[in-house]
Each structure stands twice: as structure tokens, then as C-alpha cells.
Amino acid sequence: MRLSALLAASLLLLAISVEALAASEVRGVRLWRAPDNTRLVFDLSGPVQHNLFILSSPDRIVVDIQGASLATAFDQLNLANTPITSVRSAQRSAQELRLVLDLSAAVTPKSFTLAPNQQYGNRLVIDLFDADEASTAVASQPAIPVKQSVIQVEPPVPVLPSLPASGRRDVVIAIDAGHGGEDPGALGPKGAREKHVVLAIAKELQRQLNAEKGFRAELVRTGDYFIPLRRRTEIARKKGADLFVSIHADAAPRASAFGASVYALSDRGATSETARWLANSENQSDLIGGTGNVSLDDKDPMLAGVLLDLSMTASMSSSLNVGQKVLSNMGRVTPLHKKRVEQAGFMVLKSPDIPSILVETGFISNPNESGKLATKSHQQALARSITGGIRQFFQQNPPPGTYLASQRESGKTPQGPREHVVSSGESLSMIAVRYRISLASLRSANSLRSDTVKVGQVLNIPATTLAATP
Numbered sequence: 001m002r003l004s005a006l007l008a009a010s011l012l013l014l015a016i017s018v019e020a021l022a023a024s025e026v027r028g029v030r031l032w033r034a035p036d037n038t039r040l041v042f043d044l045s046g047p048v049q050h051n052l053f054i055l056s057s058p059d060r061i062v063v064d065i066q067g068a069s070l071a072t073a074f075d076q077l078n079l080a081n082t083p084i085t086s087v088r089s090a091q092r093s094a095q096e097l098r099l100v101l102d103l104s105a106a107v108t109p110k111s112f113t114l115a116p117n118q119q120y121g122n123r124l125v126i127d128l129f130d131a132d133e134a135s136t137a138v139a140s141q142p143a144i145p146v147k148q149s150v151i152q153v154e155p156p157v158p159v160l161p162s163l164p165a166s167g168r169r170d171v172v173i174a175i176d177a178g179h180g181g182e183d184p185g186a187l188g189p190k191g192a193r194e195k196h197v198v199l200a201i202a203k204e205l206q207r208q209l210n211a212e213k214g215f216r217a218e219l220v221r222t223g224d225y226f227i228p229l230r231r232r233t234e235i236a237r238k239k240g241a242d243l244f245v246s247i248h249a250d251a252a253p254r255a256s257a258f259g260a261s262v263y264a265l266s267d268r269g270a271t272s273e274t275a276r277w278l279a280n281s282e283n284q285s286d287l288i289g290g291t292g293n294v295s296l297d298d299k300d301p302m303l304a305g306v307l308l309d310l311s312m313t314a315s316m317s318s319s320l321n322v323g324q325k326v327l328s329n330m331g332r333v334t335p336l337h338k339k340r341v342e343q344a345g346f347m348v349l350k351s352p353d354i355p356s357i358l359v360e361t362g363f364i365s366n367p368n369e370s371g372k373l374a375t376k377s378h379q380q381a382l383a384r385s386i387t388g389g390i391r392q393f394f395q396q397n398p399p400p401g402t403y404l405a406s407q408r409e410s411g412k413t414p415q416g417p418r419e420h421v422v423s424s425g426e427s428l429s430m431i432a433v434r435y436r437i438s439l440a441s442l443r444s445a446n447s448l449r450s451d452t453v454k455v456g457q458v459l460n461i462p463a464t465t466l467a468a469t470p
Helices: 002-021 131-137 194-210 229-238 273-283 301-330 367-373 376-396 403-409 428-434 439-445
Strands: 024-033 037-044 049-055 060-066 068-070 084-093 096-103 107-114 122-130 171-177 215-219 243-248 261-265 342-344 356-360 418-421 458-461
Touching: 049 107, 060 107, 060 122, 068 084, 068 096, 096 122, 171 194, 171 229, 194 215, 194 243, 194 376, 215 376, 229 243, 243 376, 261 301, 301 356, 301 376, 301 418, 367 376, 376 403, 428 439, 439 458
Parallel strands: 024 068, 171 215, 171 243, 243 356, 261 342
Antiparallel strands: 024 037, 037 122, 049 060, 060 096, 084 096, 107 122, 261 356, 418 458
16 A cells, blocks of 8 residues: 555656646747847746757757747748748657757857846747857867857957058947847837837947048947847957947936936946946846956966056046046036946946946936937937047047047147046056146146045146147
8 A cells, every 4th residue: 555655656746747847838939130140039938958969961950958848930030141941840758849940051059048037038049150250259169969058259369440541540439239139128118128229329329420530430239139248349359449338228226317327347346326236237138257358368477467457447547538528528418317427347348458438328217318319319419429528538549540649740639638537546647647747737737735636536637739648
């Protein structure tokens, strides 16, 4: 009798286990095409485990999902301009669903699962990197079954912009429209999506900057697709960017929050609770982190640390400087959330060699600002103000070898007073050396009684006939 009871209990537990394994459903699928990869996102009703492997002759990607069944169809997927020719499925057993991606060309895959967030449930993500991109940016992988396969991305070599016929290059501005693809960013009260609003502003900013002599603007994201945060700065570096500008229109817990802001990176914590909250919010949009891509492999470890600190200090100083100019200009066309550049640990700004700012054009969670952000006229006004701030900064601090530097050297660019925003690690004497002015004149221009300065303090730099040191 006892044996029968134990057997019955075992069978019951087995049945429950089988049912649990098959409890998750694939309820939907979404697809995005980026310039160098294709992303498939499978929406799931619960967590799953999966295995992915590659087959050739013909090229196929096979994904076996444990504990799942299919509850959607794939015939509505738009496969145009992707390497996928069809998506097939087979329920191999109650515990295993097989998906087959038929391909027109070989790709390098990467797959991972995502836990639920405020907008989506469990997801299985499959990224297919084009062969050309994979051959240069992705380490080789054996064509064998892999579980949660991860592609190792090598640090890219910086690509300097080519010189025009005059021998004077343009200042390159990398414009990053935040979010994209399955990451819509913040949502407005009437359904406006941050990813669409900021892409429109980014494209308008690119148009206006390209109309400025001596400037060339490059978009990091050109369409509706997702780019990991670290990859965004890699793209900017490949384009030879002199400045990285990330455009956002975020939300806040309170719908009454309003105003535009500009942020720079902080290595000592956030300057306000809002800055900390926004940085945490933005950083959650990425899954894979990393370190900066400044190559210091051939340096002594101690020297490498010093060089990295110096590079980051100079970059943060320029970031605060250009950020303050952008913020001041934005204050002429829209209310400001804070009147000075704030700082926090935004992952997308962690590039030691490129000055970087994050521009919050307003709170899309605020009904009034959400309505304005969706209008073309307000987008143009915001772009004009950002362009004005960038122009002012680079006219005063032109990179060597640029058209703006040649104009400044020839005296055709005004060399009037400038502003400098003090960043962490800077002293008054360091700032005087940078701008090639005497310490006494710097004190006098700012009515200072001592050499003590504070992080975030705005200093007036007196007029000089010499350009600032790079």
C-alpha cells in the first residue's frame, strides 16, 4: 500500500514538472533591421532555457527552447532587407519547441533571455550579425551548439575623419538618438514614444549642423532599431567624433516634472536625486556593460591609470563646458529643469577620449511638454539651441587641424571672453595654463580672492589672442 502511494506521488510530481516545463508560451515575435544586424525578439509568457546552433548548406540557425510551446504565427513578419528568408517551427515534444531561421547568407548569431520589465514580459532575443560586420568586429566562433552564446567584441581602432582638399577637416559631432527598436524609452500620456521623438530631433540637429561651415554631423542611430550603450560610443569613435551628444526625452515619477536638462559624466556620484534617477533609468536600457576603449595595453599599469585619469579629466572638463553653453541656449526656447549642467554615472557618456553630453529635451511624461516635443516647430527650436551651444564651444575651442582652428589662427573667429565650467580634479592654475592666461588675470576676471574653485563653478575666461590648448 505504501509503495503504491509513493508511486502515485512520484507520478503526480512528474506530471507537475512536465506541465511546468511546458507552461511558457511564445506569444509574439518582433523584428528590427539595423545597418549591420537583424534582431528578433520573441515575447514569452514565462522564463525558458534555450540552445542555439548553426547549420550550413543551406545556412540555418536552429533554436531549441525548453519548456515552451508556440502560440503565435510568423507569417506576418516583414523579412525584407534581412538575411532571413523564413521562420519555421516544430513542437518536438511537450517540453521542447524548435525554431528554424532559414537564411540567404551566413551570419554570426548571439542569443540571450531578458527578464520582465515595466513594458515587456520575459523575452528571448536573437541577434544576427551580418558577415561583413562579424568578420571585423566579432571574434570567430565554432559552428557547434552553444548555450546563451555571447560574441566577444574587440575594441575598435579610432578612425580619424579624412581631410578635405583644403587640408582642414570638419569638426565631427556624433548625434545619438536614445533608445530604439524594442526599447521605446519613456512613454508620453497620449502614447508618444521617446525613441521616435528623439530621432526626429536628432535628424533636425544633424541637418542644422551640416549647414554650418566647418561642421559635420553623423547619426549614431539612423532608424528604429536598438543599439547597446557601449556600441553607441564605439560608433562615434569610428566616425572620428570630436563630441558625442545623446538626445533624450525622459519621464519622471511625477507627471508635473518639467524642463530641459544637460548632463555630463560624474566619477563621484550624482549631483542630484533627479540626476541619479535618470542615470539609473537610462542605464537599465542596456544589458551588456563594458569599459572604455582607450588603448593603454602597451603602458605600465600605473602610467596607464594616470593617463586614463588625465584623459577623463580633460574630457569631463570639455563636456561640462560645452554642456553649459548648450543649456544656456536651450533656456531661451524652453524652460529648464536645472540652470547648470548636472552629473551622474550615465553609461553612454563613459568615453574617456570624447567629450560627451546627454541632453534631456524635456519630460515626455509631462502632458504639456509631451505635446510640444511632438511638434516639428519645437523640435527645430530645440535643435537650433543645441547647434548654437555647440558652435560657440568649438569656435572658442577648435580642435587642431580643423577649419575652425584655421579661422581662429587667422583672426577671423572672435577671440572674446569665454566660459569654463570647473570639473573634478581641476585647479585655478591648471585652467590658467590651459587657456594660456596669467593666474592673476583669471582671478581678476572672476573677482576671486583666493585660488579655490568648486566643481560646477562657471569661470569667465578673459579675451586672448591665443587659442586654448587642446
